Each structure stands twice: as structure tokens, then as C-alpha cells.
């Protein structure tokens with residue numbers, strides 16, 4: 001058998017890696033990331049969908065866990081006994097949509113929870129404690145769109161708040177006046193795409209700012225003067241795709257950078273070559289490769305970060 005190399009995608013290794021994650025209950029890391037368990041399931045399942053191996057996780061077990069993570073107020077916690085938050089609520093809904101299992105939870109309560117977090121100025125709190133961030137606008141808007149219930153919020157005000165997070169460089173920050181950051185750009189452009197307000201984006205300027213994120217080694221950073229990281233292959237590329245500027249990136253050098261972060265012993269992708277892999281960098285590495293048209297991968301939807309075939313079925 002030919003030795004493994006990280007110039008090509010090691011599909012089987014990554015499937016085995018994701019499969020192994022739930023059996024590592026003796027590792028400190030497993031428990032240190034307990035609060036991210038619902039996010040982790042979404043990341044793992046999305047990665048497996050792109051690898052066409054969704055059956056690797058036990059569907060019934062996942063649905064049972066999500067049911068137990070839903071609170072009386074409708075929101076989902078990150079794991080059993082954890083407080084509800086919009087971030088986990090979106091992840092739970094995404095997983096249930098992928099599985100076609102929304103009827104196994106109380107959808108009306110989710111809608112009530114999400115809409116109850118909108119503020120007078122159109123922004124969203126992440127939970128009952130009141131932090132405001134354009135990430136939470138994305139979570140709320142994506143979640144309600146997936147549930148077909150955008151009608152319960154003030155969509156115009158929601159888009160207006162996101163628009164206020166736009167900066168002089170064309171990028172977006174977490175709140176009005178905050179520095180542009182590629183992950184916030186994804187959230188804001190995604191929210192504007194779902195609310196059909198992409199006309200508010202300065203696509204030329206933002207396209208320039210996003211393409212400036214590519215460094216000489218092919219990798220992308222999240223803002224000027226920062227190191228490259230595989231996760232930005234998602235945050236940057238999805239944004240470029242939404243504004244029709246994906247071709248402003250040097251694809252070959254980025255593909256080589258992403259593939260170079262595969263761990264050939266354990267499977268999975270790391271932030272940079274030689275570092276420890278994790279499921280977060282694994283899903284976003286695969287999503288980046290998918291947007292770049294890497295052969296053998298299923299297509300990802302750049303707005304919802306979910307398998308395109310699932311979204312095509314849901315929205316059409």
C-alpha cells in the first residue's frame with residue numbers, strides 16, 4: 001500500500017478520526033470540551049456529510065441527546081444540564097435538519113426562544129444574560145430560516161443592525177465600531193444573504209479585504225497581521241462565495257496549505273501543519289476544500305454551512 005501523504009485528501013482517516021471522538025472518554029480534552037458537545041456533533045456530522053459518510057454517527061443516539069439538551073424555554077444547551085444559548089440552538093437545529101428529525105423536538109418553543117432574544121434595535125442577545133454580537137444575529141436568522149419562521153422577528157431591523165457593524169474597510173465586526181474579523185464577516189454577510197439584503201454589502205471593497213487575507217504560504221488569516229489558520233478557509237471563502245468573488249483567491253496554494261494540516265497518524269485537520277487536530281478545524285478544512293471544488297467531496301452551502309443537497313431539498 002502506498003504511504004499516506006498530505007498532498008491528497010485522506011478521506012478514510014478523517015472518517016475514522018471523527019468516529020473515534022466519542023470514544024475518548026478517558027481524555028481530559030473530552031471533558032474540557034463538554035460545553036461544546038452539541039457544536040461538536042454539528043461539526044462532526046457536517047464533516048461526515050461532506051465525506052458522504054453520515055451513517056458513521058448513531059442517528060438515534062444523537063437525536064436522543066439533543067432532545068435532552070432542549071430546555072423548557074425552547075433553547076438548547078451545549079450538553080446535558082448546560083444553560084441554553086443561541087449558538088447551541090442553531091447547531092441543534094442544523095443537526096436535526098440534516099437528519100430530517102425536527103419533529104422530534106418542540107419547534108414552536110425554539111421559535112419562541114429565538115424571537116424573544118431580539119432587541120428593539122434589531123440586534124440579538126445570545127442568551128438571557130444579554131451579550132450582543134453579530135454572531136447571534138446570524139444564529140437567530142439562520143435558525144429561523146431553517147425552521148421556515150423568519151416571520152416572527154423584525155427582519156428589516158435585524159438587517160439594519162448587521163449593516164451597522166460594517167466598517168470603512170468593507171468588513172464587519174461583532175458590534176458597530178468593532179474591528180473587522182473574517183468570522184464576523186461570514187456571520188454578517190450570511191445574515192444579509194438570508195434576509196435578502198446583500199445589496200447592503202460593498203462587494204468590491206469587501207472582496208479586496210477578504211483576498212488580502214491570503215498569505216505567501218497560501219493559508220488565510222482572519223485579519224491583518226495575524227497568523228494563517230485552516231478555519232479561515234471557511235470564514236473567508238464562504239464570504240467570498242456569497243459575494244461572487246471566490247475567484248479572487250489563489251486556489252492551488254490554499255488547497256496545498258489545507259491538505260498540509262492533515263494529521264497522518266490520527267486523522268483530522270489542525271489549525272496549522274504539525275499542530276494537534278480537532279473537529280472544529282476538520283470541518284472547516286473540509287468545507288474550504290469543498291468550496292474550492294476539491295474532487296470527491298460533497299458540496300457545502302456557503303450561507304448555512306450545511307450539505308448543499310440538504311439545503312436544496314429544504315429550500316426548494
Ligand code: GRG
Nearest residue numbers: 087135138139183184222223226229231304305
Ligand atoms: C454555522 C459555521 C456556522 C457558524 C454559526 C457561532 C457562529 C455562527 C460563528 C462564530 C464566528 C466566530 C466569531 C468564530 C471565531 C473564529 C476565531 C478563530 C476567532 C479567534 O479570534 P482570535 O483573535 O484569532 O483569537 P486570530 O486568528 O485573529 O488570531
